[in-house]
Amino acid sequence: MNNTGQIHHQTDYDIVIVGGGMVGISLALLLARQNHAWRVLLLEAKDFGNSQQPDFSPSFDARSTALSWSSRTIFHAADLWSELQPHSSDIKNIHVSDRGRVGLTRINAEEVGVEALGYVLENRWLGSVLVKKLAETSVEVRAPERVAKAEVVQSGVRISLENSADIINASLLVIADGANSKTAQKLGVHSNHQPYGQQGIIANIGIESPHNGVAYERFTEQGPMAMLPLPDCDGGARCALVWTQPPERAEQLMAASDSVFLQALQNSFGYRLGKLGKVGERTVYPLALTTASEQVRRSIVVLGNAAHSLHPVAGQGFNLSLRDVATLAEVLGSARSECESVPESFASLETLERYQQQQLRDQQRTLLFSDNLPKLFSQSASAVALGRNIGLLLMDLAPGLRSSFALFGMGMINREARYD
Template sequence: MTAPHSDTPPEHNHVIVIGGGHVGLSFALLLAHQGIYSTLLETVKYPTIAPDQDRERQSYLDSRNTALSRRSVQIYHEIGLWDELDSHACRIDKVLISELGSFGRATLDKQAENVESFGFVMENAWLGRVLLQAVKASPYIRLHDNTQVTTISQDDDMAHVTTISQDDDTGNGNIQLSAPLVVACDGQHSPARHMLGIGADSHDYGQVGIVGVVETDTPHKHVAIEKFSPAGPLAVLPLPDSADGKYRRSVVFICPKGDEHAYLHDDAHFLATLQQVFGTDAGQFVQAGRRGTYPLTKVLAHRQVVGRCVLMGNAAHTLHPVAGQGFNLCLRDAYALAKLLGENLQNAKSGKFGMTTPDFGNQARLLGYEQSRQTDQKRVIKFCDTIVGSFTSTNPVMKVARNVGLITFDKIPFIKPMVATYAMGLKS
């Protein structure tokens, strides 16, 4: 990627991205890979990270993690980031699936499915660090952190965003930015979604997710363990060993809302509960790190495109974390839109279809993007809802049925490859 740095991107070759979380950072980098300039706006002030800082894990029990599908790994590889990300990732070779206290059990094994792996578990802190450093180094991206978006408007030719810097010493005040397209990746509660007048359906699962890292006395052997309980799905995922060789696992523990405090502040109770739930499948749980919590809510925007503005990431769809599908779905959305805009730019450069300048905010093209993503999005949403609904039911008939289903899934040959392909994000 070579391009002169410019404080003023070309008017027509420009996208404003609102929200600098992992989805927003990734989308800006995907645009840059297509030769498209962007201005990235983030409310939070990013920490200052030197290029050689924190290359080693400073606290091996203090991190949140994301399960990246095979397709997500391919996307990061395509834009030249995977080699650096890989140093803090751990592949998943096998998945053990069962229900707490029941007979049903199933296994997904990479050798049986003839795949390199089912994906990787990535430390969020490292993912964010690599993405942020790449954004700061890109000549195609202007980054404004500690900056709040106050208004969004649009006309026939441009979308307009008014911002205010939170830095006391800048003296910039309100600044209006304009571009042919605005993409909002500003989270589940998306202020941009409200500014655009887009409604959303919300469902509170009445559950809280507890996430963190634990140490076990045996190596993980690249095995992920999924255990379903009446409270919700529970998971222990493999992580790279610590610098001194200790065995680390990422934990996703879901409990009814209100019960989370007992697991947050009492390490012994948390470890004993994990041991009771997972038995000896993961060995002995010997140490727990700091845990974080988040209430589980499904949020689905009524629309993802309005005029020259697009919703992306959790602003468009926030899902239950079961099976770790949410971020991977968002990344596939980002890839699809960046690819579409890149084709538009190339057509304009070559004069194809009589184009001389790209129009990234073309209504028909954006609506086409929205429609093209419906199959993948609806499939993932239905998959997550089905699992959550089936395994949280206490009906004895349902319990027998889902355990028979696990055994059937484990024994019938053609089902596993289909489910594995969907889970890896390779069919969208």
């Protein structure tokens, strides 16, 4: 507070992060662990929750996230995994099938030589741990707050805010405010939005038989579905459902009673997990591939869903973004160490392009995989159907190929096992 009794806010930062979802907070936490005494400000549009109620952000809603091996490794290095693991369920096997056809493949953790192929975690738990850990750092948070205007100036970025008269100066602005980012648009960075013409229904499902760590990916005429293993709740076994449907059918299923919904799901999924007994809160998401026209400029980085928002069926969106986050933090840290005499040079275009270059291949391959998988499996033409069944059968016969698929999903192929 100054001598006029007004609260004095700091206005100069090294890095301002816009968006306190899972990507923005993850970056803040990784930076806070470095020995660079970064001055970081995080701006979040919603009233920032406390760690008991982190559902202020769309990141931390009723969804669950399948974390890959690379994400586990990054969270482990950031000292977060010990708090996340008790709330997660290991994926020991992935079971891929095609409704009404013989094709089927199983991918096994033991065969790939890892303890698990992935880990499923409810987003609320992820949010609760991230928010709690953030409160233990020196990262400053302003919420609810949004950027009113941002302009690149000689010294970095000058930002005015919607709810404060303060003018913020920062060397680097990281835009992580989700798909179709409003902040990126203010800087002339546009989003390329390609709808899939499908919607994703998510819900937790109570199951009769234990899931034994099996994640089911099932391709149907209407679209793909995933049933992911969750930790038991009140002694009952559960799975997290992601069910892709055409918009009209999704609307009907959202409006249906629990019993009608469960019967439709049972018909589509079958009895691999016994009788489906309960359905939790249902939420529906329009599905689209959204990519930003640019990811880096001098003093600007676009990250997370603001940079690339993917079809959820392959469970790659956050995992890719977390690899982006880890690489960005690493590149910024190295640049800071290399040039201590000009501290703000870490936000130079050259440094930020180095980050983009390092992630380019990973992003391209993951985007292609996530985009092609649902398209391939949603075509009903018999030649494609036959082809994909042969593909699935071949995958079941060829352990090498199967391992490659699994390693890709685990985020290890793209990184040349960098996050082993």
